[in-house]
Amino acid sequence: MKTAWHPENTYESDILAPVKKATAVDWWLWIGLLAVVLAGLAAWVRQYILGLGVTGMNRPVYWGVYLTDFVFFIGLAHSGTFISAILRVAGQSWRAPLTRAAEAITLFSLPFGVASILIDMGRVDRLLNVIVYGRFQSPLLWDFTAVSLYLLSSVVFFYFSLLPDIALCRDRLMDVPGWKHRMYEILALGWSGHPEQYHRLEKVLDGMAVFMTMVVVTVHTVVSWVFGMTIQPGWHTALIGPFFLLGAIFSGTAAVVIVLAILRKVYHLENVLPVTLFNSLRKLLITFTLGWIYMIIAEFLTTFYGNLPEEMEVFWQKFTGDFALIFWAMVILVFIVPLAIFVFRGKNSIPWMVTASVLVNIGMWLERYIVIIPTETRPRLLYELVQGRYTPTWTEWVITASMFAGLFLLYAVFTRLFPIIPLWETAETLEHEMEPLKRRPRRFGERKASA
């Protein structure tokens, strides 16, 4: 079989090394994660049989940890689109080595965002009712549309950019098991590596990057409107869309730092993922941290000055009431400690960057919790009568843990099947020969001559 042309990449053997063989440690890790996933599955089956009464949800707290997970996973999914699409549109070439690692977070966290909704529904068998009886006035249907389109587009965007590297695996990895080689052959779709294919691929990815940027803004805004379109205190604010979006990109970028650091260490990719990449992400994270506190101040100061009784009921719940501990923990974990680390310790220090990023993600999960739950315990119409309470049960925690385990499992398996650093995209930036790609004609006549 004739092999395709592939651009040269000095680090090809380093990048392909993890793909060749899974170690015993991998298998133990996968088995451990699978056990947690199965435990969650068992808890969900039990919940399905017994009903949502096994959760802590009650009147008037109809949404709990599952909705928190939903918003968190969808937010996490923004990392890939941000690094890949938004930075691509902005012409930031340093993002090239990070793109696939970030896109994989998108690809594997989105299904768990969707799963969170299905789990929260209780009666998952009624899912089709959304289509059959769906009315477009409902923000839930907007959400369904946006998330479905985002999931589909993310898969396609990811797959397109993976195509040349799948073909490279097909052509170079001859000593892998037969099923794996067959998988590469099928997924490569006959990629020949012709310069025109690369040219078209880049064109499509550039176009899709603009589209994906619009979709990503739409998705998290629409997610926030599920809350914002109600007139509940704390939710009914025009700021909720941008606030959710910024939080999503913030936590997603922090997740990229964590993932990159793990990949760099475990797969010995120090040369491919230099510390300068982390420094670039550090600058972005400092910006997002400051943007986040700006949003918090803008939101709460406006509420405080308005002094509406039902709004203030929720406001004080967060600042000094039942949720004060979580609220202030969130401020410390998302803003105070990470900002200090990013500014004073983060430069040229991957361990500090990872520490801060882990704190940011824990804090951002708490943020979603603090946005959702306090409002439900003090609904607008009955806040003087209803003093709602919510304590998540073990069922909710086990299912939540299983979704995180599922995300890690899919990611870990993926890194053993496909190159986690895009070989063809990094080849462009590594000063190597890619003349067919560089000679991009402006007119069609010139293109024919160069090809």
Place this chain on the structure above:
Amino acid sequence: MTPGELAHFIVNTPGIGGAIVLIVITIAIATYISLARWILKGGTEENERRPQRRSR
């Protein structure tokens, strides 16, 4: 039916929202399949033989 009534009908009638979702997703799938085919066709003999069509 006035435009206002039509808009009201589209937004409020059960099922029409679901149909809109399906239409959006179907258009997206068709577009992505076309794009994939177009990328993979790049540099094939068929394209080389018909340069005049590409220049239009």
